[in-house]
Amino acid sequence: MPDVTIIDVSPRDGLQNDPKPVSTEEKQQLVRMLVDAGVEKVEVTSFVHPKKVPQMADAKELVHSLAHMEDLEPIVLIPNLKGYERTKELRVSEINWVSAATETFNAKNIGMSIDENMEQFLKVLGEAKQDGIKTCFSVAVSFGCPYEGEVDEEQVLRIVRRVKEAGVDRIGIADTIGIATPDQVERLMSKVLEIAGTTPVTIHLHDTRGLGLANAYMAYRAGVRIFETSASGIGGCPFAPGAAGNLATEDLVYLFERMNISTGIDFEKLLDAADYAAILSSKNPLGRIRHVERKKEKGN
Amino acid sequence: MPDVTIIDVSPRDGLQNDPKPVSTEEKQQLVRMLVDAGVEKVEVTSFVHPKKVPQMADAKELVHSLAHMEDLEPIVLIPNLKGYERTKELRVSEINWVSAATETFNAKNIGMSIDENMEQFLKVLGEAKQDGIKTCFSVAVSFGCPYEGEVDEEQVLRIVRRVKEAGVDRIGIADTIGIATPDQVERLMSKVLEIAGTTPVTIHLHDTRGLGLANAYMAYRAGVRIFETSASGIGGCPFAPGAAGNLATEDLVYLFERMNISTGIDFEKLLDAADYAAILSSKNPLGRIRHVERKKEKGN
Numbered sequence: 123m124p125d126v127t128i129i130d131v132s133p134r135d136g137l138q139n140d141p142k143p144v145s146t147e148e149k150q151q152l153v154r155m156l157v158d159a160g161v162e163k164v165e166v167t168s169f170v171h172p173k174k175v176p177q178m179a180d181a182k183e184l185v186h187s188l189a190h191m192e193d194l195e196p197i198v199l200i201p202n203l204k205g206y207e208r209t210k211e212l213r214v215s216e217i218n219w220v221s222a223a224t225e226t227f228n229a230k231n232i233g234m235s236i237d238e239n240m241e242q243f244l245k246v247l248g249e250a251k252q253d254g255i256k257t258c259f260s261v262a263v264s265f266g267c268p269y270e271g272e273v274d275e276e277q278v279l280r281i282v283r284r285v286k287e288a289g290v291d292r293i294g295i296a297d298t299i300g301i302a303t304p305d306q307v308e309r310l311m312s313k314v315l316e317i318a319g320t321t322p323v324t325i326h327l328h329d330t331r332g333l334g335l336a337n338a339y340m341a342y343r344a345g346v347r348i349f350e351t352s353a354s355g356i357g358g359c360p361f362a363p364g365a366a367g368n369l370a371t372e373d374l375v376y377l378f379e380r381m382n383i384s385t386g387i388d389f390e391k392l393l394d395a396a397d398y399a400a401i402l403s404s405k406n407p408l409g410r411i412r413h414v415e416r417k418k419e420k421g422n
Numbered sequence: 423m424p425d426v427t428i429i430d431v432s433p434r435d436g437l438q439n440d441p442k443p444v445s446t447e448e449k450q451q452l453v454r455m456l457v458d459a460g461v462e463k464v465e466v467t468s469f470v471h472p473k474k475v476p477q478m479a480d481a482k483e484l485v486h487s488l489a490h491m492e493d494l495e496p497i498v499l500i501p502n503l504k505g506y507e508r509t510k511e512l513r514v515s516e517i518n519w520v521s522a523a524t525e526t527f528n529a530k531n532i533g534m535s536i537d538e539n540m541e542q543f544l545k546v547l548g549e550a551k552q553d554g555i556k557t558c559f560s561v562a563v564s565f566g567c568p569y570e571g572e573v574d575e576e577q578v579l580r581i582v583r584r585v586k587e588a589g590v591d592r593i594g595i596a597d598t599i600g601i602a603t604p605d606q607v608e609r610l611m612s613k614v615l616e617i618a619g620t621t622p623v624t625i626h627l628h629d630t631r632g633l634g635l636a637n638a639y640m641a642y643r644a645g646v647r648i649f650e651t652s653a654s655g656i657g658g659c660p661f662a663p664g665a666a667g668n669l670a671t672e673d674l675v676y677l678f679e680r681m682n683i684s685t686g687i688d689f690e691k692l693l694d695a696a697d698y699a700a701i702l703s704s705k706n707p708l709g710r711i712r713h714v715e716r717k718k719e720k721g722n
Contacts, residue, residue: 303677303680303681304636304639304677304681305681329710330710330714331673331676331710331711331714332632332634332635332670332673332709332710332711333635333677334632335632335633335635335636336604336635336636336638336639336677338636339604339636339640340639366710370632373631373632376631377603377604377633377636380603381603381604381605409632410629410630410631410632410666411631411632414630414631
């Protein structure tokens with residue numbers, strides 16, 4: 123067993139807002155390359171309304187096309203009950219349900235209050251348990267909100283307590299806009315882990331302001347062992363070339379492997395997957411470590 | 423008094439290997455903008471052989487031209503006794519003497535063994551004390567060497583003990599090639615601080631593999647309060663566009679200010695200085711936080 127688990131979210135969070143169309147075959151290829159590199163848990167798509175997120179319109183088709191990949195544990199994002207219904211009869215390991223820590227973000231993002239969202243989630247949780255599908259509850263904007271600014275820790279912890287009591291299989295804490303600082307990560311994640319007990323806890327990181335790795339390291343120190351990152355760091359705002367998006371999977375894997383913390387991932391193959399992710403993304407970003415390694419190979 | 427001190431090394435480490443010629447006036451302007459932003463300690467140049475480092479050939483002229491800047495505490499890098507002689511009659515606050523932690527790096531970089539270098543330093547230290555000039559002894563490649571690979575902590579600590587005993591005014595530990603990991607930084611800096619006692623300790627960071635801020639944060643946690651960074655992150659290998667160089671001053675200032683750790687630096691003015699540093703550099707890099715902030719201003 124590796125010391126840490128990396129969930130790559132590039133096919134979902136990396137591509138969802140990208141204006142450049144990406145075909146089902148290309149997404150399938152990205153997932154295949156990630157699985158080949160040893161990344162078994164991949165958030166492959168999102169069952170959102172196709173009009174709201176056209177890039178994810180092929181969600182059903184994509185998940186179906188991945189059914190034969192034995193080593194893959196496909197995770198899909200679900201925003202509501204309807205989204206869950208669409209996953210029926212598909213091979214899905216886990217659903218990732220999202221609610222923001224703030225009312226404003228929830229209103230703008232999913233058109234529901236935190237309580238309305240929770241009510242729907244509890245229904246889905248019941249169904250998923252019957253269907254034998256695992257559930258993750260992710261708390262978006264846990265470290266800061268683009269509309270409300272600072273987020274009180276208690277807002278996050280209240281949600282965490284509620285889903286823990288409801289029997290969720292995994293709790294996700296997301297730095298959706300890449301605003302967290304390492305001291306804040308250590309403080310909040312310690313409290314979340316205490317509430318979560320034996321329930322696995324994930325941190326979802328962005329690198330917008332260059333703090334992704336510092337935050338990941340402090341989450342690790344606090345006891346977090348599951349990380350959500352994106353190959354090549356694709357994602358974030360696609361209209362800002364050069365700005366960092368999600369934390370790059372290869373940057374985090376590099377950090378862990380350098381510290382002798384095993385990830386179970388083949389680094390060279392991961393760089394290949396990251397190269398491919400960068401080609402698919404309209405931002406074509408260059409993860410820090412990927413740049414260094416690929417330059418080295420070319421003899422520069 | 424600010425909680426931490428930032429020494430900006432962009433005029434020296436940021437420009438020294440850059441193939442694009444930068445005039446004395448431009449360097450002067452960069453220093454002026456840094457001082458205007460509240461960065462009082464600036465490593466302005468290096469008294470090396472002009473044939474070896476043509477970009478620093480105007481060292482004497484530059485330092486002379488900065489004499490009128492009252493708020494500036496100019497630091498200059500000195501590689502040998504001859505370099506020290508060249509600083510005489512110039513207004514210099516502190517000299518920064520460099521030796522590597524490894525014999526191979528020293529041989530290739532300055533053509534001296536560690537012991538030969540130390541012998542010369544002790545002479546300079548004596549002279550500097552008489553001249554009323556402070557001295558810093560910086561240990562290059564303390565976390566990893568491009569020739570020898572891993573560096574034993576004891577190699578670094580042995581040098582630190584020797585210069586501490588000799589009465590140096592500051593001890594610098596440098597991650598010259600940006601290879602350090604946060605756990606390693608915490609471990610080594612704790613030991614260095616213990617030996618240093620009341621002698622101030624600096625960490626000099628590069629961001630080559632994206633770990634600059636994680637390393638800075640762990641150095642801070644270990645007790646380090648002085649950091650050497652470069653405006654806009656200029657420096658590093660100038661032939662790898664896109665690859666990170668020195669840790670960007672504005673990225674570190676952003677981190678500290680977000681954590682309510684005061685730096686005494688005006689952030690907006692620092693971004694102006696960073697913009698200017700980027701223009702001077704042939705890499706024209708874009709520090710992470712600068713990208714976010716400057717985009718914001720433009721309304722993107």
